[in-house]
Ligand SMILES: Nc1nc2c(c(=O)[nH]1)N[C@H]1C(S)=C(S)[C@@H](COP(=O)(O)O)O[C@H]1N2
């Protein structure tokens with residue numbers, strides 16, 4: 001017998017107790033998973049490969065009851081805003097989803113590594129790579145299935161996606177297995193060097209700690225590098241939009257026009273927006289975006305895209321984009337809002353929509369007697385139902401292909417989306433891939449998750465600005481322009497009122513809206529006194545109905561309540577004031 005064999009026999013019982021603990025396994029998961037995420041990120045940015053952390057989150061969000069999901073997201077949004085990470089709800093909501101997605105994936109990696117350590121200790125796994133690879137593939141199998149199920153963004157081929165995921169998960173398992181083996185062999189080496197168990201244990205702990213620190217350092221380097229490279233390669237994770245674009249103070253603003261250069265219909269209106277009011281016509285790249293897609297966007301080819309309309313009709317069709325654009329077109333200036341938009345939130349925008357009336361489409365389909373609704377499905381499996389009765393009553397419901405005189409931006413639903421007047425965005429699928437004519441109304445994606453069935457928009461009014469940098473003098477009084485918007489879907493706005501410090505309600509001036517389906521910009525110039533003041537606003541719908549004043553959160557029927565702002569006003573020294581007049 002050699003010395004080595006002798007000592008191995010001797011240390012065997014001790015090395016059992018000296019195996020790396022499951023807690024060490026958790027730590028290893030904590031330091032290695034970021035590198036795995038970074039590699040997925042590089043792959044998604046560089047080669048259109050799937051970003052599995054988002055796929056996993058999408059899948060969980062779809063599988064869990066909606067209440068749980070929205071509660072989670074709402075809580076996260078509140079937290080992020082409280083921590084000062086977001087003022088703008090649109091991007092904050094996305095940030096919240098992504099943070100959660102990465103958190104869940106981190107947890108998955110940590111749990112995985114913990115289990116690997118537990119199981120390897122039990123099995124007294126051999127010093128080879130094989131157990132690690134197998135463990136990685138066991139982790140990868142369900143995640144790969146999920147990714148194939150939900151991912152609509154990966155542009156690489158299925159074969160490539162599969163190979164990439166096998167590589168990364170296999171590699172991850174191998175790495176964790178290798179680290180386990182290294183840590184155990186540190187323990188064994190220490191045992192050989194010291195006969196006395198106690199000092200050996202502490203030396204082992206020290207050496208192991210150093211080793212994990214080194215692994216962590218390598219992983220951190222890879223993560224930082226990977227994230228940097230990925231971000232450099234593409235900015236597809238950015239939502240555009242963000243801050244609400246506003247009317248500048250001072251210099252005369254350029255007169256806005258649509259994408260094809262047409263002047264807006266109210267260009268000559270004498271009521272001009274107060275400086276700081278949101279732009280009446282949202283630049284299309286600033287249009288808000290909300291959807292269930294947390295990774296890359298669905299993409300389609302202009303030439304090969306077709307829309308199948310099937311089911312209870314005399315004529316099933318499969319139209320190309322050209323077929324649809326050759327039908328009689330209609331355009332309108334339209335304000336759309338998300339039902340999750342809080343009072344004065346940024347999930348509301350206005351642009352010019354162009355498309356074809358669903359009445360015209362129905363004529364061509366010839367629905368059967370028993371046909372009741374359209375089931376419209378998007379590329380992300382988001383779906384909603386529209387009743388045929390509603391379409392027959394309202395020729396404005398349209399299959400939309402243009403925003404701002406140009407094909408829909410990818411983020412806003414290219415190539416096709418539906419417009420339904422007076423409804424929140426949740427009723428209006430983007431990225432339409434198919435339409436089925438069915439004999440029953442059903443609940444759409446968010447309705448199944450507890451949100452409003454009707455999703456009719458609530459009247460809302462918002463103070464965008466108390467223009468403290470655009471004070472001016474009128475006769476002997478100092479004036480401050482106050483302004484914002486009011487909106488009540490297609491019901492219109494007949495009156496907006498402002499009050500200051502709880503005084504009497506005063507009528508604001510209204511700018512002619514871009515259309516009967518667009519928000520109304522209002523303005524109220526107030527002769528102020530120095531000091532701190534509270535401003536409030538309320539509006540009336542076209543038929544004189546006052547907006548709901550009581551405060552209510554967004555779920556399930558959309559927010560209501562009064563918007564208020566507190567501002568401190570100070571008279572400028574003579575000569576300091578802007579030459580602003582209304
Ligand atoms: N395919 C699809 N369509 C969708 C959604 C979605 O998640 N997937 N979200 C809806 C919601 S909740 C809103 S508010 C609007 C937002 O449209 P926008 O992103 O163009 O502003 O899209 C609607 N259509």
Ligand SMILES: [Mo]
Nearest residue numbers: 338339425426
């Ligand atoms: Mo929405």
